[in-house]
Amino acid sequence: MTASYVLLGLLARGPRHGYELKHAYDQRLPRAKPLAFGQVYSTLGRLERDGLVTQAGQDQAGGPERTAFAITDDGRAALETWLGEIEAPAPYVSATLLSKVVVALLVADPARATAYLSAQQQAHTSRMRELTRLKSEQDLTVGDLIAVDYALTHLDADLRWLQTALHRVADLHREVQS
Amino acid sequence: MSPILTARDLTKTYGVQPALRGIDLDLHEGEIVAVRGRSGCGKSTLLHCLSGILAPDSGEVRFRGDRIDDTAEPYRSELRRTQFGVLLQHGHLISELTSAENVALPLMLGGGSRRAAMAAADTWLARLGVAEAAEQIPGRLSGGQLQRVALARAMVTQPVVLFADEPTGALDSLAGELVMKLLTRVAREQGTAVVVVTHDATVAAYAERELVLRDGEVDPTGLGVAIGVPA
Ligand SMILES: Nc1ncnc2c1ncn2[C@@H]1O[C@H](COP(=O)(O)OP(=O)(O)OP(=O)(O)O)[C@@H](O)[C@H]1O
Numbered sequence: 001m002t003a004s005y006v007l008l009g010l011l012a013r014g015p016r017h018g019y020e021l022k023h024a025y026d027q028r029l030p031r032a033k034p035l036a037f038g039q040v041y042s043t044l045g046r047l048e049r050d051g052l053v054t055q056a057g058q059d060q061a062g063g064p065e066r067t068a069f070a071i072t073d074d075g076r077a078a079l080e081t082w083l084g085e086i087e088a089p090a091p092y093v094s095a096t097l098l099s100k101v102v103v104a105l106l107v108a109d110p111a112r113a114t115a116y117l118s119a120q121q122q123a124h125t126s127r128m129r130e131l132t133r134l135k136s137e138q139d140l141t142v143g144d145l146i147a148v149d150y151a152l153t154h155l156d157a158d159l160r161w162l163q164t165a166l167h168r169v170a171d172l173h174r175e176v177q178s
Numbered sequence: 179m180s181p182i183l184t185a186r187d188l189t190k191t192y193g194v195q196p197a198l199r200g201i202d203l204d205l206h207e208g209e210i211v212a213v214r215g216r217s218g219c220g221k222s223t224l225l226h227c228l229s230g231i232l233a234p235d236s237g238e239v240r241f242r243g244d245r246i247d248d249t250a251e252p253y254r255s256e257l258r259r260t261q262f263g264v265l266l267q268h269g270h271l272i273s274e275l276t277s278a279e280n281v282a283l284p285l286m287l288g289g290g291s292r293r294a295a296m297a298a299a300d301t302w303l304a305r306l307g308v309a310e311a312a313e314q315i316p317g318r319l320s321g322g323q324l325q326r327v328a329l330a331r332a333m334v335t336q337p338v339v340l341f342a343d344e345p346t347g348a349l350d351s352l353a354g355e356l357v358m359k360l361l362t363r364v365a366r367e368q369g370t371a372v373v374v375v376t377h378d379a380t381v382a383a384y385a386e387r388e389l390v391l392r393d394g395e396v397d398p399t400g401l402g403v404a405i406g407v408p409a
């Protein structure tokens with residue numbers, strides 16, 4: 001979903017081939033899961049069907065990877081709308097971390113939940129260290145840096161929650177079991 | 179490589195309140211260790227004992243193999259001036275001196291010329307992003323500026339061991355990042371060993387390891403909370 005708007009955003013700067021889009025996507029969002037070529041073409045196909053992009057020429061070699069795409073006026077309008085929309089601030093709380101604690105208490109006991117929380121805490125901590133090392137030892141691009149910042153801030157938030165959850169495990173167990 | 183600073187079985191009690199109950203620590207050159215744990219768990223007390231500000235009730239602290247905990251205060255303050263850099267949680271600057279003079283003071287006390295000391299002070303204030311505070315007296319600085327001036331004072335002598343109690347507590351995240359990057363750099367480039375007390379996981383992530391305290395003891399689980407005991 002978001003990927004299609006990123007592609008529209010890239011096309012807003014001029015027509016591009018599918019393979020160029022994939023590389024531009026990975027370059028601009030360096031810490032995102034890389035976009036698969038297949039996903040680029042299926043997304044472009046959908047955007048074309050909805051009239052948000054249009055084909056803009058083809059190299060002699062042909063094939064989808066040699067087809068250039070351009071954003072349409074509708075595409076620009078859709079992009080503008082998306083940029084102006086505020087994302088609902090966490091309307092639902094659904095996180096695997098949270099679900100695991102609840103399920104651990106349903107099927108096992110506080111010790112199980114605690115074991116999970118502490119293992120998760122260690123995994124988060126070592127990931128934070130890894131990202132922090134990257135940040136302090138290498139000259140990252142600004143694009144990379146703000147992506148790393150994003151990851152670190154969210155890991156930090158998770159860690160705070162994990163810590164608080166550890167304090168509440170016994171109480172939660174009583175509630176879940178009652 | 180043998181550790182530069184070691185602590186063995188440190189205990190400290192304030193009146194009847196035990197603050198440290200048998201702490202061991204080995205600190206190596208160039209290493210950053212984060213000390214964490216809930217408020218009141220003994221972090222500051224540990225830092226005071228390690229840096230020789232406070233004598234532990236029992237146990238020992240060694241710097242380069244020599245006992246420092248049972249030595250006389252003049253020796254320990256000499257050590258703090260020449261080998262250690264200490265940023266206290268409620269660190270005081272001298273209120274009549276400007277920031278630059280405060281930072282330069284440890285160098286001048288060590289026999290350095292005023293000129294060289296003031297130049298070094300300006301360098302460290304700039305590195306910590308508070309060059310603009312150089313000519314101000316502490317009473318005119320913000321909390322975050324004060325914190326960085328005090329840190330500059332702890333770092334200006336290029337200590338062998340740097341003790342920092344919540345060095346980023348009053349800082350926004352970008353200023354905190356600047357401070358932690360600088361600490362990482364001196365650890366890497368000058369081999370400074372750093373003990374940093376912090377509540378902040380993003381700060382602790384600059385350290386190679388964490389020492390988590392709980393009720394004055396090292397918590398082997400690293401969690402800092404009592405667990406698995408339904409209340
Ligand atoms: N000078 C003192 N006199 C009496 N008790 C003290 C003194 N300093 C600390 N304590 C007590 O010793 C314990 C450990 O205090 P310490 O300052 O080392 O905790 P801390 O981990 O640094 O806490 P914080 O995160 O709040 O700074 C606490 O129970 C505290 O009340």
Ligand SMILES: [Mg+2]
Binds near residue numbers: 221222267343
């Ligand atoms: Mg403290």
